[in-house]
Amino acid sequence: MADLPLPQGIELTSLNERFRRDPYAVLRRLRDEAPVHEDTQLKRYFYTRHDDVKDLLRDKALWSDPRKANPGTFTREFLGRGDEEPSMLMMDEPGHRRLRSLVSKPFTPGAVEKWRPRTREVVQRVLGKIDSDEFDLIADFAGPMPTVVIAEMLGVDPQMHADFKRWSDLSVRVAFNPFPAEDELKEGEAARTCLNEFFSKEITLRRKDLGDDLLSDMIRAEEEGEKLSEEEIITQCNLLLVAGNVTTTDLIGNGVKALLDHPAQLKKLRENPELIKNTVEEILRFDTPVTNSGRIANRTIEIAGCPAHKGNSLTTSLAAANHDPAIYPDPDKFDIERDDTHHQSFGGGRHLCLGAHLARLEAQEAILALLRKYPGLAHSDKGFEYASVPSFRGMSYFWVSTRSH
Numbered sequence: 001m002a003d004l005p006l007p008q009g010i011e012l013t014s015l016n017e018r019f020r021r022d023p024y025a026v027l028r029r030l031r032d033e034a035p036v037h038e039d040t041q042l043k044r045y046f047y048t049r050h051d052d053v054k055d056l057l058r059d060k061a062l063w064s065d066p067r068k069a070n071p072g073t074f075t076r077e078f079l080g081r082g083d084e085e086p087s088m089l090m091m092d093e094p095g096h097r098r099l100r101s102l103v104s105k106p107f108t109p110g111a112v113e114k115w116r117p118r119t120r121e122v123v124q125r126v127l128g129k130i131d132s133d134e135f136d137l138i139a140d141f142a143g144p145m146p147t148v149v150i151a152e153m154l155g156v157d158p159q160m161h162a163d164f165k166r167w168s169d170l171s172v173r174v175a176f177n178p179f180p181a182e183d184e185l186k187e188g189e190a191a192r193t194c195l196n197e198f199f200s201k202e203i204t205l206r207r208k209d210l211g212d213d214l215l216s217d218m219i220r221a222e223e224e225g226e227k228l229s230e231e232e233i234i235t236q237c238n239l240l241l242v243a244g245n246v247t248t249t250d251l252i253g254n255g256v257k258a259l260l261d262h263p264a265q266l267k268k269l270r271e272n273p274e275l276i277k278n279t280v281e282e283i284l285r286f287d288t289p290v291t292n293s294g295r296i297a298n299r300t301i302e303i304a305g306c307p308a309h310k311g312n313s314l315t316t317s318l319a320a321a322n323h324d325p326a327i328y329p330d331p332d333k334f335d336i337e338r339d340d341t342h343h344q345s346f347g348g349g350r351h352l353c354l355g356a357h358l359a360r361l362e363a364q365e366a367i368l369a370l371l372r373k374y375p376g377l378a379h380s381d382k383g384f385e386y387a388s389v390p391s392f393r394g395m396s397y398f399w400v401s402t403r404s405h
């Protein structure tokens with residue numbers, strides 16, 4: 001193994017079949033042999049040790065705005081395309097703080113907890129539509145559920161929910177793909193345009209009649225005399241869809257798969273449903289829906305004797321950090337009673353995932369309700385397939401059977 005060249009470029013993304021099948025094996029090798037790896041193809045430094053990833057994400061001096069990365073680097077080439085306003089994910093201070101503080105209130109643990117009963121209703125509604133012995137967990141359950149929740153939070157007409165899902169899926173597929181095909185790019189742009197026009201109309205309607213929803217909150221939001229412009233509101237709405245939907249779908253999908261793959265853990269959860277919170281944390285650690293995040297060096301940074309210079313792209317592998325044996329004993333073991341379920345899956349520092357509490361709540365409610373409805377839930381012969389969206393890990397389909405064989 002040691003004399004094989006280290007993986008580069010696409011080999012470090014889910015566009016590569018081997019990485020898609022088992023990213024943890026590829027990442028283990030990097031962590032062991034080159035914890036700071038220079039990916040010369042995609043022009044970035046790739047970090048795999050838990051403590052390096054954690055420190056980089058929490059380093060508040062580092063940048064996130066792709067326009068600050070050197071020409072030719074991964075961040076500048078692949079994340080800095082397009083001429084739209086950057087979302088807060090790709091903004092630095094003071095703009096980032098301003099935007100985040102204007103939209104963060106509905107995402108605090110207390111505010112999110114108030115959504116538990118509504119989330120429970122949505123889960124029941126989506127589950128209620130499933131009426132066959134075999135179904136695709138992604139298309140029929142884990143996919144629609146988070147879109148309906150965020151659409152309800154934004155106050156979107158339920159009749160629009162299916163369009164919403166389609167547009168958000170299409171735009172995510174392009175937003176995070178360093179090598180989109182020409183038609184994918186076109187489809188993604190068309191979906192973006194539909195979303196933007198839709199939000200613009202909704203904002204005009206809301207301005208006349210503010211309600212008790214997230215969109216109205218954003219229009220109302222005022223922090224130190226500042227309001228969000230229409231363009232900023234639209235950008236943040238897009239971010240909520242893009243950042244929140246596929247990720248939560250993947251969390252539910254990866255979680256159900258981990259449980260079906262580990263029958264003793266599944267049995268334990270069925271017998272002790274109060275373990276659901278820890279179970280969701282372990283799912284996030286064990287098979288994170290977002291495999292990478294990143295920053296841009298604002299100065300020379302030396303880790304493990306490898307310097308990265310100002311303007312270089314730094315990719316932090318959350319998936320590798322979560323499986324670092326220096327932190328987690330037996331890291332590849334799925335154990336819902338683990339004490340050390342802390343993980344890097346929501347990133348950290350200034351850009352720590354805003355939707356973390358919402359994602360947790362949705363996954364807790366979705367998985368418990370699914371297991372309650374189907375005491376015999378099992379893998380189906382129709383199988384599953386991992387999707388090839390770089391930086392994300394989730395399945396494009398995952399067939400389950402409601403009766404164990």
Ligand code: HEM
Pocket residue numbers: 057088089090100150239240241243244245247248251288289290292293294345346347348349350351352353354355356358359
């Ligand atoms: C399992 C589900 C999710 C995962 C794994 C996830 C993961 C992440 C990660 C890794 C980041 C970047 C953090 C960093 O670089 O330090 C992030 C940022 C963000 N996420 Fe999530 N996310 C999830 C669900 C959600 C949901 C449901 C929402 C909202 C509805 C959301 C909204 C955001 C926003 C707005 C940011 C940007 C925050 C900032 O730049 O200040 N996410 N998320």
